[in-house]
Amino acid sequence: MSTPLTTPVIVSLDDLPGLQGRTLGPSDWRTISQEDIDVFADLTGDHNPIHVDEAFAASSVYGTRIAHGLLSLSIVVPHLAQLWKVTGAGVGINYGLNKVRFPAPTPAGARVRAGAEVLEVTELDGGWQVVLKVTYELEGGEKPVCVAEFVLRYYR
Template identity: 55%
Template sequence: MSENSVTLSIDELPTAKGTRFGPSDWRVVTQDDVDLYARVSGDDNPIHLDAEVAAATPYGTRIAHGMLTLGLVVPLMAEVFEVTGVGMGINYGFNRVRFPAPVPVGSRIRVTGEVSDVTDVGGGWQITVPVTFEVEGNAKPAAVAELVLRYYR
């Protein structure tokens, strides 16, 4: 965990509203990442895979899938946010997701977030965590999403 990280016990979650974390370390999004995601997801849009097609788009290069970017919340957030004393933690979903800017292959991203809400879910806690994915050198974020997580004893 880095200096920008937060570790909370499950007993601290009820008072975690407003807790900020991040940014995580930068992570390079490689063409290998994009190719693997395309194979697994079946999303073979040429903007992600074909250098010649991608060069002719407004982006001028291949870009990562938005859902790949979103999926990287797991390793990036693990660097900067941890809940201890948990028997089970689950990704309950997303309330809202937007992709304001592309992630060019070879660029670096990182994530920041804040606990915006905490709800008792009987035997555990549900937290709402807006997260922002930055692309190094870009003023617009690559993704903004409201992540919903549940932690049970």
């Protein structure tokens, strides 16, 4: 694996509120291969032909096989690791999502990267909740392939 080009913003747990409103990234590009799509289809049981059937997808509105939208969401961790690192937390968890949209498809073999904006930082008992708007950009694309508000929690 190659060394990432992006250097993450490093912030301590107690300094999280100072990141509100800040943009992060973008991350390095990542190729979404047909093998990635096939493995995701097998793992989730979602074998919709738009994802896995080359002949079907060729005659679709997209003209090719496309990645599952939920596959985009599932690869957020390595992208976020390139965008930021929270130090001083005993544990960080994905608490959920507020809003998710897939404005454009991700064709098999395409490259995506992510950028983020820290929308909210709210104090919790023993830590902080962060709402992070993550936008996945498609290389050469006009629209993002995914825009999601992740709710993350960091505890002491």
